[in-house]
Amino acid sequence: MLTHDINLFPSRRDEKWKYSDLRSSLRHLSDGIEDENKPNFLLPDGLTLEEVDCEFSSVKNISSALAENYCNKAWKINVPESFKSDQSLIISNLNSGHSRIIININTGGCLSLVEYYESQSNSFINTNIIINIMDKGELDRVIFHDDTQETVRISSAIINSESNTKITQNAISFGSALSRIETLLTASGENLNATINGAYLLSENRHCDMTSNIELLKPNCHIRQLVKGVVKDKSNGVFQGKFHVHRPAQHTDAEMRHDALMLSDRSKIRSKPELEIYADDVACAHGNTIGQLDEDVLFYLRQRSIPRAEAEAMLTEAFVSDVFYSLKDDQLQENILTKIRGRL
Amino acid sequence: MGEEVKIKSSIEKSTVDGVSSLEAEKYKYGFDSDIEQEFAPKGLSEDIVKFISAKKDEPQWLLDWRLEAYNRWLNLKEPVWANVDYPKIDFQDAYYYAAPKSDDDKPKSLDEVDPEILAIYDKLGISLKEQEVLAGVKGAPKVAVDAVLDSVSVVTTFKKELAEKGIIFCSFSEAVKEHPELVRKYMGTVVPLTDNYYATLNNAVFSDGSFVYIPEGVRCPMELSTYFRMNAQGTGQFERTLIIADKGSYVSYLEGCTAPMRDENQLHAAIVEIIVHDDAEVKYSTVQNWWPGDSEGKGGVYNFVTKRADCRGENSKVSWTQVETGSAVTWKYPSCILRGDNSQGEFYSIAITNGHQQADTGTKMIHLGENTKSRIISKGISAGKSNSTYRGLVTAHKKAKNARNFTQCDSLLIGDKCGAHTVPYIESDSPSSQFEHEATTSKLSEEQLFYCRQRGLNEEDAVAMLVNGFCREVLQELPMEFAVEAQKLVAISLEGSVG
Numbered sequence: 085m086l087t088h089d090i091n092l093f094p095s096r097r098d099e100k101w102k103y104s105d106l107r108s109s110l111r112h113l114s115d116g117i118e119d120e121n122k123p124n125f126l127l128p129d130g131l132t133l134e135e136v137d138c139e140f141s142s143v144k145n146i147s148s149a150l151a152e153n154y155c156n157k158a159w160k161i162n163v164p165e166s167f168k169s170d171q172s173l174i175i176s177n178l179n180s181g182h183s184r185i186i187i188n189i190n191t192g193g194c195l196s197l198v199e200y201y202e203s204q205s206n207s208f209i210n211t212n213i214i215i216n217i218m219d220k221g222e223l224d225r226v227i228f229h230d231d232t233q234e235t236v237r238i239s240s241a242i243i244n245s246e247s248n249t250k251i252t253q254n255a256i257s258f259g260s261a262l263s264r265i266e267t268l269l270t271a272s273g274e275n276l277n278a279t280i281n282g283a284y285l286l287s288e289n290r291h292c293d294m295t296s297n298i299e300l301l302k303p304n305c306h307i308r309q310l311v312k313g314v315v316k317d318k319s320n321g322v323f324q325g326k327f328h329v330h331r332p333a334q335h336t337d338a339e340m341r342h343d344a345l346m347l348s349d350r351s352k353i354r355s356k357p358e359l360e361i362y363a364d365d366v367a368c369a370h371g372n373t374i375g376q377l378d379e380d381v382l383f384y385l386r387q388r389s390i391p392r393a394e395a396e397a398m399l400t401e402a403f404v405s406d407v408f409y410s411l412k413d414d415q416l417q418e419n420i421l422t423k424i425r426g427r428l
Numbered sequence: 429m430g431e432e433v434k435i436k437s438s439i440e441k442s443t444v445d446g447v448s449s450l451e452a453e454k455y456k457y458g459f460d461s462d463i464e465q466e467f468a469p470k471g472l473s474e475d476i477v478k479f480i481s482a483k484k485d486e487p488q489w490l491l492d493w494r495l496e497a498y499n500r501w502l503n504l505k506e507p508v509w510a511n512v513d514y515p516k517i518d519f520q521d522a523y524y525y526a527a528p529k530s531d532d533d534k535p536k537s538l539d540e541v542d543p544e545i546l547a548i549y550d551k552l553g554i555s556l557k558e559q560e561v562l563a564g565v566k567g568a569p570k571v572a573v574d575a576v577l578d579s580v581s582v583v584t585t586f587k588k589e590l591a592e593k594g595i596i597f598c599s600f601s602e603a604v605k606e607h608p609e610l611v612r613k614y615m616g617t618v619v620p621l622t623d624n625y626y627a628t629l630n631n632a633v634f635s636d637g638s639f640v641y642i643p644e645g646v647r648c649p650m651e652l653s654t655y656f657r658m659n660a661q662g663t664g665q666f667e668r669t670l671i672i673a674d675k676g677s678y679v680s681y682l683e684g685c686t687a688p689m690r691d692e693n694q695l696h697a698a699i700v701e702i703i704v705h706d707d708a709e710v711k712y713s714t715v716q717n718w719w720p721g722d723s724e725g726k727g728g729v730y731n732f733v734t735k736r737a738d739c740r741g742e743n744s745k746v747s748w749t750q751v752e753t754g755s756a757v758t759w760k761y762p763s764c765i766l767r768g769d770n771s772q773g774e775f776y777s778i779a780i781t782n783g784h785q786q787a788d789t790g791t792k793m794i795h796l797g798e799n800t801k802s803r804i805i806s807k808g809i810s811a812g813k814s815n816s817t818y819r820g821l822v823t824a825h826k827k828a829k830n831a832r833n834f835t836q837c838d839s840l841l842i843g844d845k846c847g848a849h850t851v852p853y854i855e856s857d858s859p860s861s862q863f864e865h866e867a868t869t870s871k872l873s874e875e876q877l878f879y880c881r882q883r884g885l886n887e888e889d890a891v892a893m894l895v896n897g898f899c900r901e902v903l904q905e906l907p908m909e910f911a912v913e914a915q916k917l918v919a920i921s922l923e924g925s926v927g
Contacts (some may be wrong), residue, residue, distance in 0.1 A: 099509065100551035329845065349826070355854040357865070362839035364871045372865040374856045 094146055097098040103354040104293040104324040106146070109236045116207030119181030120155050123211075127161070128171035129250070136160045138184050141214055143268055147240035151184040151212035158184040163221075167193040172226075172413075176200040178239070182210045189221040196224045199239075199414070203260070206234035217245040226416055227265060229257035230423065233288055240266040247273030247302070254411055255282040256420050258427060259290030259319060266297040271333075276305040283312045283407045284402075285427050286319030286351075293322035300333040307338040312407050314400055315344065315351035325370070326358040333363045340370040345377065345403055347396070397428040437558070471520040474498060477632050480524060484601050484636075487608065493621070497631030500622045500684055507625055510788040511817040514730065514757050517695060524633040524666070589649060595679075596641040597652055603639035610641055614672055618701040618738040618765070626697035626759075627734040630666050634699070636670040642677035651907050655681040667698040673708035675741065680711040680907060692909055696755075698733045706741030706768065713906055714762075715914055717754035725784025725813070728756025735762035739771035739797075747774040748791065749905045753921040756785060761819065763792035766800035766828075773802040776902040778914075780813030780895075780921045781846070790820035790851075794833035797860065806837040807899045810846035811922055817849040822865070824858040831861035839869040840898055842891065842922070845906050892919035 094100065095107035110117070125133055136374060138158040141148045151158075161173065167190070176183065178201050188194050216353060217223055223243070231237060237260055255265050267280060284292040294311050314322040323342040344353045357370040377399050385395035404424055411417040470718040477498045498813040506517075513836045590597055596607060603611050642648055675681055683700075696718070704711050712735075719730025731754075737746040764773030775791040793802035808816040816839070824831040839848035850867045872894050880890035895902070896918055906914055 149508070195660040334844075344856075346856065346861075349859055351859060353854070353856045355852075357850075357852060357854075357867075359839075359867060359869055360847070360851040361839070361841065361849060361869050362847040364844045364846070366841075366869065368869040370850070370865075370867050372852070372854055372863070374854065375863065376862075377860055 099283070100295070100324075102355075103324070104264055104291065106236075106262060108236070108408040110208060111155075113206060113208060113234060113236050113261065116209065116276050118154055119386070120157075121178065121181035121183040121209070123159065123175050123185065124181050125159070125161070126174040126176040128169040128173055130164065130167060130169060131173060132162050132187055134160045134162075136186070137275060141242060142148045143242045143270070145240060145266070145268065146240075147210055147212045147238050147266065148184075148242065150210050151182050154182045155184050158186055160186040161188070163187065163189040163193040163195045165190045165192055167195070168301065169194075169196070172196040172198045174198045174200070176202070178209065179203040180205065180207050180209055183212065185211070185213045187213065187215045188206040189217045189223060191218045192220045193218070194222040194224075196413070198226045199228065201227070201229045201231060201239060203231040203235045203237065206232060207236075209235060209237045211237075211239040212426050213239075213241045215241060215243045216253070217243070217323050219246045220248045221246070223252070224412070225251070225253045226411070226413075227253070227255035227257075227404050228420075228423075229255070229259070229263055229265065229292070230424055231258070231260040231263065233290060236258035236262045238264045238266065240264075241268065243267065243269045245269065245271050245273060245276050245278075248275045248287075248420040249273065249277075251276065252410075253278075253280045253282075254408055254420075255294065256408075256423065257282070257284045257292045257294070258423075259284060259286040259292035262291050262293075263292040264295060269296070270299040271305050272301050272302065275303040276300075276307070278305070278307050279410065280307070280309045281407045281410070283404045283424075284321055285314045285404060285424060286321055287316045287427070288316050291320040291322070295322075295324040297326045297328065298337050298338075298403070299328045299330070300338070302332060302371045303334045303336070305333060305336050305338070307336075307340075309340040312341070312344045312346060312404050313344040313353065314404060315353060316347045318348070318350045320352045320354070322354045324356045326360065327368060327370075329361040329366055329368060334365045336363060336366040336368065338366070338368045342372045343403075344358070344374045345400065346374065347376065347400070366382070392411065397425075400428055401425060457883065464683075470522065472498075472522070472524055472633070476524050480633055480635070486601075486604060489602060489612065493616070494632050496634075497621050497628050501625070501628040501632055504622065504625045504628055507645050510759050510819070511815065511851070512757050512786040512788050514758060514786070517730070519629075521661045522695060534903045549553065568925045592769070593646050593649065593807055594643040595646060595648055596639065598639055600634075600639050600670065601635040605668070607639070607641070607805045610672065611670065614670060614701070614703050618703060618736045619699050619734050623734060626732040627699055630668060630697045630699045630734070634666040634668045637670070637698070639669075639672040640679065640681065642673045642679045644674040645676045646674075647677065648679040651680045651682050653801055665696055667696075669698070669700040671702045671710060671712070672699075673702070673710045673744075675705045676707040677705075678692065678709045681713070682716045682907060682910060683712070684716050695728075695820070696732065697732045700733070700735040700762075702737035702746060704737060704739045704741060704744040704746055704771075708741060709745040711746075711747045711907075712737070712749070712762070713910060714748075714750040714752075715917070715918065716750065716752045716758075719756075720754050720783060720785045721756040723783060725756070728785075729754065731758045731760060732756035732758040735760065736765065737763070738765045739768050739773065741771070742768040742797075743770045745772040745774075747776070747905070749776040749902065750778070750789075751906070751910075751917065752777070752779040752787060752789060752901070753917055755787075758785075759786040759793055760789045763794065764802060765794045765796065766831075767796045769797040769798055770799045772800070775802075775804045775806070776905040777806045778809070778819075778902045778918070779807070779816050780809045780811075780918060781816040782812040782921055783814060784812070785814040785816075787815070787819040788819055789835075792821040793823070793833060794821075795828035795858070796831070797823040798827070800828055800831045801832045802834075804833070804835040804837070805901050807834075807902055808837070808839040808848055809842065809895055809898070809922070810839070810848045811842040813845045815849070816846040817851060818867075819851040821853040821855070822863055823853075823855040824861040826857045828858045829860050831863075832856055833861075833863045833865075835863075835866045837863040838898070839867070841869065841871050863898070888923065889919075892922060895919075895922060
């Protein structure tokens, strides 16, 4: 059983937390480690919210273990069969303690979900979201991480999808003392079509970790993952991705990409794109690049009397925003791009 | 041959003294005073370490080295992170000093050797006499394969030629005696005493190995090969190799051979250390084809090897090329420490697993100096019920300005009961570095197979042909002598994987 004994938290000696040392971050800051949080929900018409007992989940990770230990209640949202709405489910106030949220998308239901993580206080925050998507369900998820520099945050989503489902996820993070967006997706049905995108833009001493683990159990799944990162000052960007293609998951088509831009001498990038494949008739690929802005292009812009800083900002924006061009909601897309511009 | 025997008896003479000098109580551990005995009793203890050292008539400093390694090893834990699965090794159930099978146990003639092995020899085109040595037939010459291949003359002529150039190429034990200053200066400077569990074990009990020193400005006129070296036989289990390339020198070193070696040792824990000075270049090629176990996955060799090259000098270069087709379990990461400015590291690998084999192999490229470059090309082929993993690290230190890496790892799956995995680690602290990594996993193209079959090739030949094409980038890095055999080997390793 977990207590607030910090030595029980994962450190860099644990393979999954190799590049994000939770234990040492908590040594500096362990406020809120035993608190339970009440998030705010803005529900589209037709959805219901109930308070249920916090039960044990089948997927075990540090986030779910903590939630189970410290949350008495979980927040459960039911998306009815064939549900469709123009409005998004917006979850906010995920800014202290532990929360568990359960979302069930029933057959043919479509949910657009937006999560705001905007902590103003310095504390440890853990959000554990469990999403079950039934046959033909669709999930469109957008995640904003915009915390103060001292926050220590884990936000973990455990997603289980059945046949013919569609998942789109776009995450933007500006990091914090330690910030991790974890996506654990298990495709237990055929024909999943998933796009898992993310971008991080870090400055000062910030850290951001985008970790995903995608388990494919059945045939004909199509996965595209693109994560882009920019690190400045003394910041630290981490990407860990894994596709685990099980033996029956034939005809999987999966691609993972991580591109990072290093803009300062003291920034760091850690990347671990992993493939574990047991099915033979698949096409899986991953790519990873780390580099800096193209000097020739910078020169071109400066020749046209654009100051260096501005030219760098332009190129960086172009590099990052690429990830969000596929967003369907124009307003949301503009919001993200504005936030990115604000940081450059 | 005559000289060989003389050396041997002189060693035994000194061993007698060495062993008798051990305190009397040590004998309670089971080895009696029969000094002629060629092996230590089973198990591992401080006394066994002393026994090995005494047997080899080693100086005190080397014994101290071994003992320290042994004591540190006792406190180390066996690594479990690799993606391999094998029964726990009982380190007390093994022999640590060359335990050659007594002549009575050896096959009396080739008729008694497993016909499967013989069939493979035939396919590789190995002469009968050579087959006898490889299979360990009783009465076959004790010296290494070279002498059989082309009589003693080959050995003597090439020894002479090397000596003229000032190149030292001898067994590790010989180097300890003849060139202790070089050994002491370089040994353990690339792979430290307690680098990892198996390397530490090797440090405590290593049997023998090769030593190469190429003096300044010398270009080694031939490919050096363990295959061509005297005394190479029976040193396999805890081998250690030390290669030093002084300023501006060049050497190409070949390890192993394409023929499947009959080998009684279950555990192989070798160390290879390479030191490259300014403007020097070392090319290290390995073809590993140890016994992979039977069709049920029983037996087979555990190959846990630590290989590392240190590019100390500016403009130095190391190139690792490996073809891994054997062993039940392979756990091997030939690495390059790119310390000197403008140094370069290369890693070309083919890992083929079939049957129940498991391979967890890859490389580490550690960029420390400015303008360092590295290139990784890894081809993994899994067939049967095997699993192969590429695990690699590319890292750039803060000071590694303009470090450049290109990594490509491709995996091919043949059949639906195998697995192919890629676990790259990419760490950059240097903003001016450029790292590219790409990996793909796929199966053989049905269209290409169909095309080959249409032209009258049977399925197995077609698969072999396509796989050879898949590996071409790596095969062409092998020295000529090896490349042809390696191509055949690729085909043979995949036999039984289709249909």
